[in-house]
Each structure stands twice: as structure tokens, then as C-alpha cells.
Amino acid sequence: MIDSLLVSKHLSDYLSSLQPDLPEFLEGLYNQAREERVPVIRREAQSLLRFLVLDREPGRVLEIGTAIGFSSCFMAEFLLAGAVLDTVEKDDARFIAATANVNAFALDYEKRYNRKAPDICPYHEDAEAFLARLSEDGAKYDLIFLDAAKAQYPVYLRYIEKLMTKRSILVTDNVLQEGTLAESKFTVTRRDRTIHLRMREFADVLFRSGRFDSILLPLGDGMTISRLSSKETQS
Numbered sequence: 001m002i003d004s005l006l007v008s009k010h011l012s013d014y015l016s017s018l019q020p021d022l023p024e025f026l027e028g029l030y031n032q033a034r035e036e037r038v039p040v041i042r043r044e045a046q047s048l049l050r051f052l053v054l055d056r057e058p059g060r061v062l063e064i065g066t067a068i069g070f071s072s073c074f075m076a077e078f079l080l081a082g083a084v085l086d087t088v089e090k091d092d093a094r095f096i097a098a099t100a101n102v103n104a105f106a107l108d109y110e111k112r113y114n115r116k117a118p119d120i121c122p123y124h125e126d127a128e129a130f131l132a133r134l135s136e137d138g139a140k141y142d143l144i145f146l147d148a149a150k151a152q153y154p155v156y157l158r159y160i161e162k163l164m165t166k167r168s169i170l171v172t173d174n175v176l177q178e179g180t181l182a183e184s185k186f187t188v189t190r191r192d193r194t195i196h197l198r199m200r201e202f203a204d205v206l207f208r209s210g211r212f213d214s215i216l217l218p219l220g221d222g223m224t225i226s227r228l229s230s231k232e233t234q235s
């Protein structure tokens with residue numbers, strides 16, 4: 001796992017040090033994830049999500065890729081009372097760990113703030129089936145955080161588009177694929193070609209299709225923020 005591809009380690013460490021300390025529960029969960037080598041959002045991605053959640057005050061959040069629930073709990077820490085966060089994970093062991101962690105977070109939050117924590121609802125399912133169902137049901141989310149199987153991103157995006165309103169934003173982590181996104185497919189090892197192709201396709205839709213307005217931020221391995229294109233939403 002890399003800290004930042006586009007900013008030197010020295011600068012990235014400094015920027016991370018400017019971030020406010022995490023509450024003890026979240027710090028413990030973060031350290032546990034790193035010790036167990038579970039991939040969870042790093043400090044830089046945390047700073048972006050924290051800012052967006054505080055600034056936009058989303059009432060409904062969707063996360064694709066729960067792992068053990070760190071980023072779900074992290075976002076919930078900054079959500080307003082009454083907000084709901086749905087999150088999906090297909091791995092059995094991670095889903096079980098996430099459910100336990102989310103419950104422990106709710107208790108800890110209630111003790112610290114003397115009020116009910118925002119609802120985190122973990123779903124144990126393959127993301128594509130889950131997204132298909134949500135879009136069939138006409139669900140809408142204010143903030144969507146995409147952090148799961150990269151090769152599936154173009155497929156997920158077709159559903160995600162339907163889950164967004166003109167005010168929604170989509171945040172995606174690890175878009176640059178450790179820099180390989182910018183390389184020709186011939187320089188990428190055969191094993192990584194599919195993922196390379198799919199991430200190129202994903203980036204093309206976000207930046208060139210006219211369906212989204214997007215920006216890529218030099219945080220970690222590249223994070224994008226997207227909204228539905230203003231051209232699309234004016235009609």
C-alpha cells in the first residue's frame with residue numbers, strides 16, 4: 001500500500017500530521033486493520049472524506065467495499081444525527097468483523113456524545129447485485145464512496161449513475177493504480193491488463209463521456225470526486 005504517489009513522502013507525512021487525531025476507538029480500528037493487512041483508507045483519503053462529510057452533511061451515504069468497517073465508522077463519526085450509511089461487503093470474515101465493529105462503534109459513539117450514532121447498515125452481498133437492486137428500487141444517495149473490486153468499476157458506475165441526483169457526489173479511491181493508469185497497456189504485465197483496461201474505461205466515463213464532471217486529486221493513489229454532468233442534469 002502506498003501513501004501518496006503524487007506528493008513526496010516527506011510532504012505527505014507532514015500533511016497527514018496536520019490531521020486531527022482520531023477518536024480512540026477509530027484509531028484502534030485503524031491500527032488493527034493495518035496490523036492485519038486489511039486495506040483501509042489512509043490518512044489522506046480520510047482527510048478528504050472527513051471534509052466532504054462535514055461540508056455536505058449527506059443524509060444518505062453509500063459505500064461499496066466495507067472491509068472491516070473502518071471507513072464506515074470513520075464517515076459516521078462526522079455525519080449528522082439521523083443520517084444513514086449503507087455499506088456492502090462480499091467477503092464472509094470481513095462482513096462478520098465489520099458487523100461487530102459497527103456495533104461497537106455505535107456504543108462508543110453513544111457514550112462519547114450521549115446521543116444515538118448515525119445508522120450504519122452493512123450488507124453481505126456482491127456489490128453488483130446489491131447496486132442492481134438499489135437502482136431497481138429507485139434509491140438515491142447524497143454521497144457514494146466507491147472502494148471495492150477495481151475491475152468492476154465500469155459496471156458499478158452504470159448503476160451508481162442511477163443512484164445519484166444532481167446534488168450527489170461520488171468519491172473513488174485508488175484511481176491511478178500506482179501510476180499504471182497512465183501507462184500503455186503494453187507495458188502493464190499480462191496479469192494486470194484487465195484491471196488496467198477497466199480502470200481506463202472507468203476514467204474515460206468519469207472524464208470524457210460528458211456524463212460526469214470529475215476532478216482527480218493527488219491524494220494517496222489518486223482520488224476522484226464526481227458529480228453528474230451539469231449538461232445531463234439541466235434537462
Ligand SMILES: C[S@@+](CC[C@H](N)C(=O)[O-])C[C@H]1O[C@@H](n2cnc3c(N)ncnc32)[C@H](O)[C@@H]1O
Pocket residue numbers: 039040041064065066067068069070071072088089090091094125126127128147148149152
Ligand atoms: C479496499 S477494501 C475496503 C476498505 C474500506 N472501505 C475501508 O477503508 O475501511 C475493499 C473491500 O471490497 C470488498 N469487495 C471486493 N469485491 C467486492 C464485490 N464484488 N462485492 C462486495 N465487496 C467486494 C473486498 O472484500 C474488500 O474488503
